Amino acid sequence: MVDTKMEQLAVGSPLPNLPWEDRPTGNQDVVWRSQRNPIIPRDLLPISNSIFNSAVVPYEDGFAGVFRVDDKCRTMQIHSGRSLDGINWTLSEDRIQFLAHDDRTKQILDFEHNYDPRVLWLEDRYYVTWCNGYHGPTIGVGYTHDFETFYQMENAFQPFNRNGVLFPRKIDGKYAMLSRPSDNGHTPFGDIFYSESPDMVHWGVHRYVMGASNGWQATKIGAGPIPIETSEGWLLIYHGVLTSCNGFVYSFGAALLDLDEPWRVIARGEPYLLAPQAEYERTGDVPNVAFPCAALVDAATDRIAIYYGGADTVVALAFAYVNEIVDFVKSNSAL
Numbered sequence: 001m002v003d004t005k006m007e008q009l010a011v012g013s014p015l016p017n018l019p020w021e022d023r024p025t026g027n028q029d030v031v032w033r034s035q036r037n038p039i040i041p042r043d044l045l046p047i048s049n050s051i052f053n054s055a056v057v058p059y060e061d062g063f064a065g066v067f068r069v070d071d072k073c074r075t076m077q078i079h080s081g082r083s084l085d086g087i088n089w090t091l092s093e094d095r096i097q098f099l100a101h102d103d104r105t106k107q108i109l110d111f112e113h114n115y116d117p118r119v120l121w122l123e124d125r126y127y128v129t130w131c132n133g134y135h136g137p138t139i140g141v142g143y144t145h146d147f148e149t150f151y152q153m154e155n156a157f158q159p160f161n162r163n164g165v166l167f168p169r170k171i172d173g174k175y176a177m178l179s180r181p182s183d184n185g186h187t188p189f190g191d192i193f194y195s196e197s198p199d200m201v202h203w204g205v206h207r208y209v210m211g212a213s214n215g216w217q218a219t220k221i222g223a224g225p226i227p228i229e230t231s232e233g234w235l236l237i238y239h240g241v242l243t244s245c246n247g248f249v250y251s252f253g254a255a256l257l258d259l260d261e262p263w264r265v266i267a268r269g270e271p272y273l274l275a276p277q278a279e280y281e282r283t284g285d286v287p288n289v290a291f292p293c294a295a296l297v298d299a300a301t302d303r304i305a306i307y308y309g310g311a312d313t314v315v316a317l318a319f320a321y322v323n324e325i326v327d328f329v330k331s332n333s334a335l
Protein backbone atom coordinates (compact mmCIF):
# COMPACT_ATOMS: atom_id res chain seq x y z
CA MET A 1 0.00 0.00 0.00
CA VAL A 2 2.35 2.75 -1.15
CA ASP A 3 0.46 4.04 -4.17
CA THR A 4 -0.59 7.50 -3.04
CA LYS A 5 -1.17 8.53 -6.64
CA MET A 6 -4.64 6.96 -6.68
CA GLU A 7 -7.55 9.20 -7.52
CA GLN A 8 -8.20 11.62 -4.68
CA LEU A 9 -11.62 10.86 -3.18
CA ALA A 10 -12.30 13.04 -0.12
CA VAL A 11 -14.89 15.80 -0.53
CA GLY A 12 -14.31 18.94 1.55
CA SER A 13 -11.82 21.65 2.38
CA PRO A 14 -8.04 21.58 2.24
CA LEU A 15 -6.33 21.28 5.61
CA PRO A 16 -2.63 21.66 4.79
CA ASN A 17 -1.62 22.00 8.46
CA LEU A 18 -3.10 18.75 9.73
CA PRO A 19 -0.60 16.79 11.83
CA TRP A 20 1.16 14.33 9.54
CA GLU A 21 3.94 11.77 9.33
CA ASP A 22 4.69 9.85 6.14
CA ARG A 23 4.27 6.10 6.20
CA PRO A 24 7.50 4.67 7.60
CA THR A 25 9.73 2.93 5.08
CA GLY A 26 8.85 -0.73 4.88
CA ASN A 27 5.47 -0.31 6.57
CA GLN A 28 2.73 -2.06 4.58
CA ASP A 29 -0.24 -1.01 6.70
CA VAL A 30 -3.15 1.09 5.44
CA VAL A 31 -3.14 2.95 8.79
CA TRP A 32 0.13 3.68 10.58
CA ARG A 33 0.80 5.04 14.05
CA SER A 34 2.44 8.34 14.95
CA GLN A 35 6.03 7.99 16.14
CA ARG A 36 5.08 10.55 18.81
CA ASN A 37 2.40 8.38 20.44
CA PRO A 38 0.91 8.74 22.88
CA ILE A 39 0.44 12.41 22.02
CA ILE A 40 -1.49 13.17 25.22
CA PRO A 41 -0.30 11.50 28.43
CA ARG A 42 -2.68 10.47 31.16
CA ASP A 43 -1.39 13.15 33.55
CA LEU A 44 -1.53 16.23 31.32
CA LEU A 45 -3.79 17.83 33.92
CA PRO A 46 -3.13 17.75 37.67
CA ILE A 47 -6.61 16.32 38.20
CA SER A 48 -6.52 13.69 35.44
CA ASN A 49 -6.40 9.97 36.03
CA SER A 50 -6.54 9.43 32.27
CA ILE A 51 -7.26 11.33 29.04
CA PHE A 52 -8.41 9.24 26.10
CA ASN A 53 -11.35 8.86 23.64
CA SER A 54 -11.34 12.48 22.41
CA ALA A 55 -12.40 14.56 19.41
CA VAL A 56 -10.74 17.43 17.53
CA VAL A 57 -11.58 19.82 14.67
CA PRO A 58 -9.79 22.58 12.76
CA TYR A 59 -10.31 25.88 14.61
CA GLU A 60 -8.99 29.37 13.82
CA ASP A 61 -5.28 29.01 12.98
CA GLY A 62 -4.99 25.60 14.63
CA PHE A 63 -7.24 23.06 16.26
CA ALA A 64 -9.73 22.73 19.09
CA GLY A 65 -11.33 19.73 20.68
CA VAL A 66 -13.34 18.07 23.39
CA PHE A 67 -11.46 15.56 25.50
CA ARG A 68 -12.53 12.72 27.73
CA VAL A 69 -10.90 13.28 31.10
CA ASP A 70 -11.51 10.81 33.92
CA ASP A 71 -10.45 12.60 37.07
CA LYS A 72 -8.87 11.19 40.20
CA CYS A 73 -12.29 10.52 41.71
CA ARG A 74 -12.80 8.49 38.49
CA THR A 75 -15.60 10.81 37.41
CA MET A 76 -15.99 10.70 33.64
CA GLN A 77 -16.10 14.22 32.24
CA ILE A 78 -15.29 16.20 29.11
CA HIS A 79 -12.93 19.20 28.85
CA SER A 80 -12.26 21.61 25.99
CA GLY A 81 -8.78 22.01 24.54
CA ARG A 82 -6.77 24.03 22.03
CA SER A 83 -3.68 23.33 19.97
CA LEU A 84 -1.68 25.04 17.24
CA ASP A 85 -0.29 21.84 15.72
CA GLY A 86 -2.80 19.12 16.67
CA ILE A 87 -0.10 17.37 18.72
CA ASN A 88 0.62 19.62 21.69
CA TRP A 89 -2.62 20.37 23.51
CA THR A 90 -3.66 22.74 26.25
CA LEU A 91 -6.72 21.48 28.08
CA SER A 92 -9.05 23.39 30.32
CA GLU A 93 -8.59 22.42 33.97
CA ASP A 94 -12.35 22.39 34.47
CA ARG A 95 -14.92 20.15 32.92
CA ILE A 96 -17.33 21.62 30.40
CA GLN A 97 -20.29 23.06 32.30
CA PHE A 98 -23.09 23.25 29.77
CA LEU A 99 -25.54 26.13 29.73
CA ALA A 100 -29.11 25.38 28.74
CA HIS A 101 -29.89 25.94 25.07
CA ASP A 102 -33.42 26.94 26.07
CA ASP A 103 -35.71 26.98 29.13
CA ARG A 104 -36.89 23.38 28.79
CA THR A 105 -33.37 22.01 28.54
CA LYS A 106 -32.70 23.33 32.07
CA GLN A 107 -34.66 20.28 33.28
CA ILE A 108 -31.94 17.86 32.14
CA LEU A 109 -28.72 19.69 32.98
CA ASP A 110 -27.82 17.85 36.19
CA PHE A 111 -24.37 16.32 35.73
CA GLU A 112 -24.04 12.54 36.07
CA HIS A 113 -21.16 11.76 33.73
CA ASN A 114 -19.98 12.70 30.23
CA TYR A 115 -17.67 10.68 28.00
CA ASP A 116 -16.55 9.71 24.49
CA PRO A 117 -17.22 13.05 22.71
CA ARG A 118 -17.43 13.70 18.97
CA VAL A 119 -17.17 17.21 17.48
CA LEU A 120 -17.95 18.69 14.07
CA TRP A 121 -18.57 21.95 12.26
CA LEU A 122 -22.11 21.95 10.90
CA GLU A 123 -23.74 24.98 9.27
CA ASP A 124 -22.91 27.72 11.77
CA ARG A 125 -21.46 26.15 14.91
CA TYR A 126 -19.46 23.32 16.38
CA TYR A 127 -21.76 20.55 17.51
CA VAL A 128 -20.71 18.13 20.22
CA THR A 129 -22.26 14.74 20.90
CA TRP A 130 -21.20 12.58 23.82
CA CYS A 131 -22.29 9.74 26.00
CA ASN A 132 -24.38 11.57 28.57
CA GLY A 133 -25.48 10.13 31.89
CA TYR A 134 -29.22 10.68 32.25
CA HIS A 135 -30.55 7.77 34.32
CA GLY A 136 -28.21 5.66 32.22
CA PRO A 137 -26.03 6.43 29.23
CA THR A 138 -27.61 8.19 26.27
CA ILE A 139 -26.58 10.63 23.53
CA GLY A 140 -26.02 14.20 24.68
CA VAL A 141 -26.16 16.95 22.05
CA GLY A 142 -24.71 20.42 22.45
CA TYR A 143 -22.82 23.12 20.62
CA THR A 144 -20.26 25.86 20.99
CA HIS A 145 -19.06 28.78 18.92
CA ASP A 146 -15.75 29.33 20.68
CA PHE A 147 -14.84 26.21 22.72
CA GLU A 148 -15.34 28.27 25.87
CA THR A 149 -19.10 28.49 26.26
CA PHE A 150 -21.03 25.31 25.55
CA TYR A 151 -24.79 24.88 25.28
CA GLN A 152 -26.66 21.66 25.88
CA MET A 153 -29.71 20.64 23.86
CA GLU A 154 -32.08 17.74 24.44
CA ASN A 155 -30.65 14.23 24.59
CA ALA A 156 -31.16 12.62 21.19
CA PHE A 157 -32.59 9.41 22.63
CA GLN A 158 -33.73 7.75 25.83
CA PRO A 159 -31.22 5.54 27.64
CA PHE A 160 -29.53 3.31 26.76
CA ASN A 161 -27.44 4.45 23.84
CA ARG A 162 -23.79 5.26 23.08
CA ASN A 163 -21.57 6.34 20.21
CA GLY A 164 -23.85 9.03 18.79
CA VAL A 165 -22.08 10.43 15.73
CA LEU A 166 -23.52 13.21 13.55
CA PHE A 167 -23.04 13.45 9.78
CA PRO A 168 -21.23 16.63 8.70
CA ARG A 169 -24.12 17.88 6.55
CA LYS A 170 -27.84 17.43 6.27
CA ILE A 171 -29.00 14.45 4.23
CA ASP A 172 -32.25 14.86 2.31
CA GLY A 173 -32.83 18.06 4.28
CA LYS A 174 -32.50 16.41 7.71
CA TYR A 175 -29.80 16.25 10.36
CA ALA A 176 -28.46 12.70 10.46
CA MET A 177 -26.90 10.65 13.25
CA LEU A 178 -25.52 7.18 13.79
CA SER A 179 -25.91 5.62 17.22
CA ARG A 180 -25.57 2.33 19.01
CA PRO A 181 -28.47 1.29 21.25
CA SER A 182 -27.06 -0.55 24.26
CA ASP A 183 -27.63 -1.33 27.93
CA ASN A 184 -26.56 0.08 31.26
CA GLY A 185 -23.34 -1.87 31.70
CA HIS A 186 -20.42 -3.12 29.64
CA THR A 187 -22.80 -3.96 26.84
CA PRO A 188 -22.24 -7.43 25.33
CA PHE A 189 -24.01 -6.59 22.04
CA GLY A 190 -24.42 -3.62 19.73
CA ASP A 191 -25.32 -2.65 16.17
CA ILE A 192 -25.18 0.72 14.40
CA PHE A 193 -28.44 2.53 13.56
CA TYR A 194 -29.20 5.67 11.54
CA SER A 195 -31.69 8.34 12.67
CA GLU A 196 -32.75 11.69 11.25
CA SER A 197 -34.07 14.94 12.70
CA PRO A 198 -35.61 18.11 11.27
CA ASP A 199 -34.34 20.25 14.16
CA MET A 200 -31.55 18.44 16.07
CA VAL A 201 -34.08 17.81 18.89
CA HIS A 202 -36.61 15.26 17.62
CA TRP A 203 -35.00 12.12 16.23
CA GLY A 204 -36.77 9.35 14.32
CA VAL A 205 -37.00 7.39 11.05
CA HIS A 206 -34.55 4.89 12.57
CA ARG A 207 -32.80 2.56 10.16
CA TYR A 208 -30.53 -0.42 10.81
CA VAL A 209 -27.10 0.14 9.24
CA MET A 210 -24.95 -2.83 10.23
CA GLY A 211 -24.26 -5.14 13.13
CA ALA A 212 -21.59 -7.12 14.89
CA SER A 213 -20.28 -9.86 12.62
CA ASN A 214 -17.25 -11.97 13.40
CA GLY A 215 -13.59 -11.89 14.38
CA TRP A 216 -12.45 -8.48 15.68
CA GLN A 217 -16.04 -7.17 15.45
CA ALA A 218 -17.92 -10.23 16.70
CA THR A 219 -19.34 -8.78 19.94
CA LYS A 220 -20.40 -5.20 19.12
CA ILE A 221 -19.57 -2.24 16.93
CA GLY A 222 -19.94 1.55 17.21
CA ALA A 223 -19.35 4.52 14.93
CA GLY A 224 -16.06 6.35 15.49
CA PRO A 225 -15.12 9.67 13.85
CA ILE A 226 -17.60 11.88 11.97
CA PRO A 227 -18.21 10.06 8.64
CA ILE A 228 -15.91 11.33 5.88
CA GLU A 229 -17.62 12.31 2.63
CA THR A 230 -15.98 10.80 -0.45
CA SER A 231 -17.02 10.53 -4.07
CA GLU A 232 -17.58 6.78 -3.41
CA GLY A 233 -19.81 7.16 -0.34
CA TRP A 234 -19.51 8.02 3.35
CA LEU A 235 -16.33 6.53 4.74
CA LEU A 236 -17.20 5.30 8.23
CA ILE A 237 -14.37 4.38 10.57
CA TYR A 238 -15.83 2.36 13.44
CA HIS A 239 -14.70 0.34 16.41
CA GLY A 240 -15.39 -3.35 16.78
CA VAL A 241 -15.11 -5.55 19.83
CA LEU A 242 -13.99 -9.14 20.19
CA THR A 243 -14.59 -11.03 23.43
CA SER A 244 -11.41 -12.88 24.29
CA CYS A 245 -10.91 -15.16 27.27
CA ASN A 246 -9.21 -12.13 28.83
CA GLY A 247 -12.04 -9.65 28.14
CA PHE A 248 -13.02 -7.19 25.42
CA VAL A 249 -10.56 -6.21 22.67
CA TYR A 250 -11.32 -2.93 20.82
CA SER A 251 -9.99 -2.53 17.27
CA PHE A 252 -11.13 -0.33 14.41
CA GLY A 253 -12.02 -0.85 10.77
CA ALA A 254 -14.04 0.88 8.06
CA ALA A 255 -17.09 0.66 5.82
CA LEU A 256 -18.55 2.69 2.97
CA LEU A 257 -22.15 3.93 3.27
CA ASP A 258 -24.40 5.23 0.51
CA LEU A 259 -24.27 9.04 0.29
CA ASP A 260 -28.04 9.56 0.01
CA GLU A 261 -29.25 6.58 2.06
CA PRO A 262 -26.45 5.99 4.58
CA TRP A 263 -28.17 2.96 6.11
CA ARG A 264 -27.22 1.14 2.90
CA VAL A 265 -23.76 -0.37 3.30
CA ILE A 266 -21.82 -0.37 0.01
CA ALA A 267 -18.74 -2.20 1.29
CA ARG A 268 -17.32 -3.28 4.65
CA GLY A 269 -13.70 -4.22 5.24
CA GLU A 270 -13.34 -7.66 6.80
CA PRO A 271 -9.89 -7.20 8.34
CA TYR A 272 -9.35 -4.46 10.91
CA LEU A 273 -7.38 -1.31 10.08
CA LEU A 274 -5.74 -1.08 13.51
CA ALA A 275 -5.85 -3.45 16.47
CA PRO A 276 -4.39 -2.82 19.93
CA GLN A 277 -0.81 -3.98 19.47
CA ALA A 278 1.32 -1.02 20.57
CA GLU A 279 2.32 -0.85 24.22
CA TYR A 280 0.05 2.15 24.98
CA GLU A 281 -2.94 0.30 23.44
CA ARG A 282 -2.23 -2.97 25.25
CA THR A 283 -1.42 -1.61 28.69
CA GLY A 284 -3.41 0.88 30.69
CA ASP A 285 -6.54 1.17 32.80
CA VAL A 286 -8.44 -1.02 30.32
CA PRO A 287 -5.99 -3.14 28.32
CA ASN A 288 -6.35 -3.82 24.59
CA VAL A 289 -8.36 -0.78 23.50
CA ALA A 290 -7.96 1.36 20.36
CA PHE A 291 -11.03 3.61 20.28
CA PRO A 292 -11.25 6.28 17.50
CA CYS A 293 -13.37 9.40 18.02
CA ALA A 294 -12.09 11.88 15.40
CA ALA A 295 -10.33 12.28 12.07
CA LEU A 296 -8.87 15.42 10.50
CA VAL A 297 -9.10 15.34 6.70
CA ASP A 298 -7.07 17.28 4.13
CA ALA A 299 -9.38 16.94 1.13
CA ALA A 300 -6.69 18.41 -1.15
CA THR A 301 -4.39 15.42 -0.61
CA ASP A 302 -6.66 12.71 0.92
CA ARG A 303 -4.45 12.59 4.02
CA ILE A 304 -6.21 11.89 7.32
CA ALA A 305 -5.08 11.96 10.93
CA ILE A 306 -7.12 9.65 13.18
CA TYR A 307 -7.33 10.41 16.92
CA TYR A 308 -8.00 7.43 19.15
CA GLY A 309 -7.88 6.46 22.78
CA GLY A 310 -5.26 3.94 23.89
CA ALA A 311 -6.16 1.48 26.67
CA ASP A 312 -8.64 3.98 28.19
CA THR A 313 -5.59 5.95 29.36
CA VAL A 314 -3.98 8.14 26.65
CA VAL A 315 -4.70 9.82 23.30
CA ALA A 316 -2.89 8.46 20.25
CA LEU A 317 -2.72 9.45 16.60
CA ALA A 318 -2.57 7.43 13.38
CA PHE A 319 -2.35 8.38 9.71
CA ALA A 320 -3.78 7.15 6.42
CA TYR A 321 -4.96 8.19 2.97
CA VAL A 322 -8.71 8.29 2.35
CA ASN A 323 -8.37 6.72 -1.09
CA GLU A 324 -6.28 3.86 0.32
CA ILE A 325 -8.83 3.10 3.03
CA VAL A 326 -11.66 3.19 0.48
CA ASP A 327 -9.69 0.87 -1.79
CA PHE A 328 -8.95 -1.44 1.17
CA VAL A 329 -12.62 -1.56 2.20
CA LYS A 330 -13.82 -2.29 -1.34
CA SER A 331 -11.23 -4.92 -2.07
CA ASN A 332 -11.68 -6.65 1.31
CA SER A 333 -15.46 -6.54 1.57
CA ALA A 334 -17.55 -9.61 2.19
CA LEU A 335 -20.71 -7.90 0.92
Ligand code: BMA
Pocket (backbone or CB within 6 Å): 053, 115, 116, 186, 187, 250, 286, 289, 291, 309, 312
Ligand atom coordinates in the same frame (compact mmCIF):
# COMPACT_ATOMS: atom_id res chain seq x y z
C1 BMA B 1 -16.80 1.34 26.10
C2 BMA B 1 -16.77 2.82 26.38
C3 BMA B 1 -15.42 3.40 25.96
C4 BMA B 1 -14.26 2.58 26.44
C5 BMA B 1 -14.48 1.11 26.16
C6 BMA B 1 -13.38 0.22 26.71
O1 BMA B 1 -17.97 0.77 26.61
O2 BMA B 1 -16.95 3.03 27.74
O3 BMA B 1 -15.32 4.67 26.54
O4 BMA B 1 -13.10 3.01 25.77
O5 BMA B 1 -15.72 0.71 26.69
O6 BMA B 1 -13.36 0.29 28.11
